[in-house]
Structures are given as structure tokens and as C-alpha cells.
Amino acid sequence: MNDPKFKFPDKASYKFVTDYFSSKGVEADDIASITYNIQRSYIPDLTLEEVQKAVIDVLHKREVLNNAMVGIVLDQFAADHQLPEPLQSIIEKDSGVFGVDELLAEGGISGIYGKIATTNFGYLDKEKHGILKKLDTTTDGSVNTFLDDIIAAVAAAAGAKIAHAHA
Amino acid sequence: MNDPKFKFPDKASYKFVTDYFSSKGVEADDIASITYNIQRSYIPDLTLEEVQKAVIDVLHKREVLNNAMVGIVLDQFAADHQLPEPLQSIIEKDSGVFGVDELLAEGGISGIYGKIATTNFGYLDKEKHGILKKLDTTTDGSVNTFLDDIIAAVAAAAGAKIAHAHA
Amino acid sequence: MNDPKFKFPDKASYKFVTDYFSSKGVEADDIASITYNIQRSYIPDLTLEEVQKAVIDVLHKREVLNNAMVGIVLDQFAADHQLPEPLQSIIEKDSGVFGVDELLAEGGISGIYGKIATTNFGYLDKEKHGILKKLDTTTDGSVNTFLDDIIAAVAAAAGAKIAHAHA
Amino acid sequence: MNDPKFKFPDKASYKFVTDYFSSKGVEADDIASITYNIQRSYIPDLTLEEVQKAVIDVLHKREVLNNAMVGIVLDQFAADHQLPEPLQSIIEKDSGVFGVDELLAEGGISGIYGKIATTNFGYLDKEKHGILKKLDTTTDGSVNTFLDDIIAAVAAAAGAKIAHAHA
């Protein structure tokens, strides 16, 4: 049941998400590099600093953190073989028709930055840039089924934020 | 990494989801009752049988099952106090600004049946009908943060299916 | 073709939308009343002033204005019998399975305020409150197929903004 | 006001949409080529026939047609300079931060085929393939602000349909 007195733990959420990113070798600047690459052809005077600021802003949004946390926890349980079947196999094998990873990322993260962000996300999700390529091809037994989409969605959202600011 | 040879386990997913529903006292007919109640004023000759068939159809859709499974697993881990903080508290307290439960339900279940389904879902999510009211007010220590939205979304999707068939 | 030098006319958009609302007898305060009614049971110390500010904020968001303008123009062309068939009849008759009115409203307006807003929208769209009821039942030959959803979506978005601020 | 006796004109909608596509030099087979190109690397034994059938199926879905019709009508009014300002300029210049074209396409067309379709759409929208490239660069004074996204969304939806059938 809903507890109306519960104070939302935004700071703890931010720490949880960014600590996990770091543990996977992903820093805010890696995400900013992706965003910079997709936006600089549209905005010639774009600076890396502006992009870094946009990424940090996106990473402080409550709905972004909520969806990122859920995806991270599912990756972790899958890596530890703790999910019930058939979900364990579906997430472990990163099945292309699962779709929940893309939903949390697109619907829960980039989607709240509007439709440019959704389009950016779709592009990044197929054309893995920078750190995304590395995450997608790790062979160390870790599970990044949700993580790659979360990172792509944060980069996509930051890109949309910048596009709107320059329009 | 993605394994292209993985065969998607749709039957096991269906069994996982409907077994969990049953364990919570929710049968397909309970969902059909909700759908029947929201659609019968628009379609005077609507039969309960047609509604039941629509609910069963929705429950066989792969994307519906995938999203339902993820929500169920999160409710289960929260009930067993196995989630890391702050996610454990957020889901256990069913915070109204979490939003991931509504995303899996609306975006992942009702949304693929079009915008009538989204509207139906929003209505049902606020005006808890039938079994939904019961789930929302259990005080037995179980966690139904995701379950109530999943049930509402399946009922909403079945309603949209019927509305389109009668248009 | 895209013209990269085009400056986005946000002020003209705001004027276009709010002038149209006024011409239909809808002021920002009417929207705020709807929002106030759906949020005050959750937030006992909510003031009408805070709600009015949230509505005004939502009405200044570019993506909100873009979607509102498109819906308004379609209502206007339908009222003037200028749309080609079968779209003219579909919009004029406000068919329940059209869905584009709910898409612009939910996907384009409330959706960018997260999933609470989507749920609020679905509820308001069925349970017409205040000015929404009036718009839905006008018999003066005007077409409000898109307008009622746009107003509901703005009210829903403002409600979500307030819920997040108080969480 | 809603007229409950209105019979939905699906056949007329299909004819309206496909006639417009033809007038712009876009046939179902051109869309199928795009879909074939994005799916064949995942499904080695994919035939062009299967893809053509999927495109035709998508083009018969009511919600797809509704959204396509609205986008087409807006392109037509913009080409004829009949939209009120500032919407006329925004659509005529195909502003990158408008977003309503991507919403109708992603939310209203590809979105109802699940999240794979959304991802496909985002990719196609950036990497214009085949007929999409041609539409995006016409200099004959016609407006294709909505059309390119509609075509991309239909191709993306057909791709998702095929991916699910082969999983």
C-alpha cells in the first residue's frame, strides 16, 4: 500500500546509478562524448562543456533515475543467476524481441525529453557509439542488457535538451 | 551479448504470469469483469464471452508477457526484501512518483493496443474497480506495486481491442 | 527540406494557443481548477496559486504548444468542412477509435511530464471535469475533438509537476 | 460530439493513404525495400515476399491509417500555404524541434508494434535509406515534413513484425 509520508530518496538514487555506471567503466564524460558526436554536426559552436552539463542535468531527473535503477537491478540479478525462468534466460541472452530494456530506456528516460530524444535513442541503439559498443561486446560474463539502453537513452535525452536550447 | 539462436520461451512466460496471477487470487475472468464494466455502456450487445476471449488474447501477446514478468519479479523481490536501497523502499512503499510500474503497464502492455487502451488504463489506475481495489488495499505484507498496474493494463488493452472490433 | 537557420517562434505559438483557448471560453484558471481538483486530496496544503503557476509553466513548453497547435488547426479545419474525406467525417463525428486526438494529448503533452501525467490524463479523459464536460457536450456546431484532450493533457501535466514537487 | 452510430471508414482511409503515397512516388514495395535492408542481416533466410506482406498488413491497421492521414493532410495544407502562422512556417521549414511529425510516426504507427519498432524508427529517421533519402531532399517546393516519418514508421513497424515472427 502507498505510504503518503514517504520522502523520495533522490540523492540515494543518483549515487546508486552513478556508482554502478562507474563500476562498469562508464563516467558522465563518456556519455557526453556520445551526445557531442550526434549533435555537433547540427550545432557548429557546440562545446563539450555544454554537453557535459546537459548529461549531468538528465542524470538528476527523478524519472530517469527510477528507470535506470530498475534496469540496473535486473542486469545485476541476471548476472547473479537469481531471476526465475524464463526471465533469467531472456535477459541473460539479451533477446532482441524482449523489448523491456528499450521501454525503460526510451519510454522512461529519453521519452520525457520529447520525440527528438526518442529518435536519437533509436539511432544510438542501433549504431553503437563509443562506450556503447564496448558494453555490447563484453565477453566477461557480465550482463548489460539494460545498461547499454540506459546509457544510450541518457545520451539521447541530453542531445534533445541541447537541440531545444539552440532552436 | 545477444544470442541469435535463442528461441523465445512464450509458453513458459504465459505460465509464469498466469500462475502468479492465480497465486494472488486473480483469474482471467476477474480481469474480464473489469473490461466488461468499462465497455458495456458503449456496446450494448457486448457479451462476457467476447470479453473473456479478448483478455486471453492479450495475455498471449509476447510484449505483454515480457513486461508483466518484469513487474512481477520486482514485486516478488520487494516482498522478500531482496532489492538494494533505495529501490527496496521505493517499491515497498508504492511511492506515487515512482512511475516505472505505470510505464511497464501503460507503455509495455496497454500502449501496444493504441491510445484508447492508454486512456482506459489511466482511468482504471485511478478508479480501482473489482479485483484492483482488493489488490490495492491488501494489508498482508505482500507487495502489489506492479501487479495492480499490470492487471489494469491488461483489462484496458482488452477493452481497446473490443472497441476497435465494434467500430 | 529542413532550414537550419529557422528561429523557433515560441512566443507566437503561445499566443496562438491561448487565444484559441480564450475564444472557446477556456482560460488558464479553468485548467488550474481541474488540476486542483485531482491533486488536492493527495496534497492537503496545496494552493490554487501553485496550481496556476504550474499550468502556466506547462503552457510555455515548446512541445506542448506544438502539439496543441496541430490539434487546434485540425478542429478548425473540421469545423469549416475543409478536410478531405474520410478524415473530415472521422474528426467531425469525434469517433472513439480515431486515437490521434489522444496521441497528441497524451504522447505530445502529458507524456513529457512522465507516467503520472499519462495516468492523470486517462482519468480526466473519461471523467470529464469542469470545463471539459462543457466542451464535450457543446451543440453549437463547433468541433472540439482535439481541444478537450489538449485541455485534459495540460491539466494532467500540471498535476504531475505538482506531485513531483511535493514528493 | 461523439456519434456512436458512425461506421469507421477503414477502406476509404487505406485508399486515401496509398493514393497519396503513389502520388509522391512511394509504393508499398519501396517501403518493403527499406524494411528488407534493416532486417536481412538478422534473418538470413528472409524473403522479399514476406516483407512485402508485412508492409501491406501494417498499412491496413486502423491506427496506422489514422495517423498517416493526419500527417498527410498537414503536409498538403502546408504545401498550399493554408495553415495559420506560426504553424505554416514551422511545418514548411521542417524544423528539427517540432516533434509532432515524429510523434504521429513513432507514437501512432511504429509504437503499436512494440519497442523494436520504435528503435527501428529512430534509426531510419536519422539514416535515411532508399526512398526516404529522396523525400528528404526534394527541392520541388513540396512539403514532406510528415511523409518521411510516416514512411519510416511503416517500414520500422513491418520490421518489428518480422522480427517477432522469427524469434
Ligand SMILES: [Ca+2]
Ligand atoms: Ca539491450
Ligand SMILES: [Ca+2]
Ligand atoms: Ca502501482
Ligand SMILES: [Ca+2]
Ligand atoms: Ca477527443
Ligand SMILES: [Ca+2]
Ligand atoms: Ca519529418
